[in-house]
Amino acid sequence: MSSHDTHGPEHEGFVQLPTPTIWPFVLALGISLAVAGMVTHWVITVLGVCMILPAVVGWFFQIFPHEQHEAVAVSTEVVTISSARIASAHPTIHEGRREVEPLESFSPMVGIKGGIAGGIAMTIPATIFGLLQYHSIWYPINLLAAGGFVSWAGKSDAFLAEFHPDGLAAGAAIHIFTSLLVGLLYGAMLPMFPKKPILTCGFVAPFLWTGILYTSLGVLSPILDQRIHWGWFFLSQVAFGLAAGYVVNLQIKVRSESFRSLPFAVRAGLHTDQSFDIEEIGKKEDPR
Numbered sequence: 001m002s003s004h005d006t007h008g009p010e011h012e013g014f015v016q017l018p019t020p021t022i023w024p025f026v027l028a029l030g031i032s033l034a035v036a037g038m039v040t041h042w043v044i045t046v047l048g049v050c051m052i053l054p055a056v057v058g059w060f061f062q063i064f065p066h067e068q069h070e071a072v073a074v075s076t077e078v079v080t081i082s083s084a085r086i087a088s089a090h091p092t093i094h095e096g097r098r099e100v101e102p103l104e105s106f107s108p109m110v111g112i113k114g115g116i117a118g119g120i121a122m123t124i125p126a127t128i129f130g131l132l133q134y135h136s137i138w139y140p141i142n143l144l145a146a147g148g149f150v151s152w153a154g155k156s157d158a159f160l161a162e163f164h165p166d167g168l169a170a171g172a173a174i175h176i177f178t179s180l181l182v183g184l185l186y187g188a189m190l191p192m193f194p195k196k197p198i199l200t201c202g203f204v205a206p207f208l209w210t211g212i213l214y215t216s217l218g219v220l221s222p223i224l225d226q227r228i229h230w231g232w233f234f235l236s237q238v239a240f241g242l243a244a245g246y247v248v249n250l251q252i253k254v255r256s257e258s259f260r261s262l263p264f265a266v267r268a269g270l271h272t273d274q275s276f277d278i279e280e281i282g283k284k285e286d287p288r
Contacts, residue, residue, distance in 0.1 A: 013076070019068040027055035108184060110251040115183020118244030119175060122236045129232040136161035141171035143228070147221035148174060157227075179240070182209075186244045187251075201245025206237035 030051030037045025062068050123140075130139040134157060142160040145167040146152040152160075152167075160167075186201060210233060217225040 013074055014071040015074050016069045017072050019062065019070045021059065021062050023055045023059035023062065026051055027059065030055055108187070110248055111184035111187025112180055113183070113251065114186050114244035114248040115180040117247040118183055118186070118240035119179030121243035122175075122179070122240040125232060125235045125239050129229060129236075130161075133229070134161045138163050138168070141175070142167040143171075143224065144174055145169075145171035147224045153223045182240070183244050183248075186241070187248050190245060190248050201241040201248075202238055203241070206234060206241045209237055210234045 030048045032048070034045050034048030034052065037043070037048060126140040127137050130137050133139070139157070139161045142152075142162075142164060145164075146155065146160065148170055149167075186205070189205075190201060210230065213220075213233075214230065217228070
């Protein structure tokens with residue numbers, strides 16, 4: 001790109017501007033030193049006060065009774081800007097090439113179906129854990145409800161192993177909400193990483209969720225952090241991921257060879273200006 005400027009005639013003149021002053025800077029520095037002296041040494045405070053007093057007086061007389069101004073010379077000129085750049089025309093679309101846009105869009109129902117399937121599958125290892133460790137199918141759901149009940153923080157394991165209607169209602173609500181939320185996340189995430197859906201949903205994602213909760217659960221819910229069995233929790237996450245990933249994988253064409261070859265920005269639903277050969281993208285898509 002090349003450009004050239006055409007300069008017009010210059011005009012000299014003056015403009016009245018407020019006189020520059022250093023007193024605001026001195027005042028700010030003095031206040032900072034005075035405050036810093038409160039936690040360091042009284043001499044620092046004295047130094048700050050010695051800077052504050054002349055700064056206030058000097059700044060006052062510079063703006064009262066009339067603000068001081070000074071004439072500043074300025075020059076004006078008329079500048080005409082032009083460019084020798086040649087505008088490029090849009091490329092002609094040939095029969096052998098076409099621009100690729102995602103043909104599949106994310107549907108929330110896909111994630112909801114995956115969350116429902118994962119939530120059901122997750123209850124199987126959780127129930128087995130309750131039966132083996134506490135001889136009760138109610139312990140896992142009551143432990144989940146205890147995370148929302150402050151009054152249950154000091155309850156015994158025997159109490160959590162019993163049936164409690166309020167614990168069942170609260171635990172089921174928490175489980176359903178989190179399952180649907182994570183299912184929506186799987187539904188949006190899986191089309192972006194379609195090459196190994198079983199590995200992504202069944203092992204990589206559960207490992208990440210478990211690691212995040214392991215480091216933060218002590219702050220979010222101390223009772224869960226004290227009583228949760230991380231081995232069984234990870235197994236439950238794997239069951240959720242495999243079931244949710246399988247359902248989402250059936251609903252979205254994520255294993256198509258042409259879809260795999262697209263850039264991540266396209267798989268994520270972002271706009272792109274890239275073009276690809278029709279031979280590379282025109283393959284017949286397999287929904288499975």
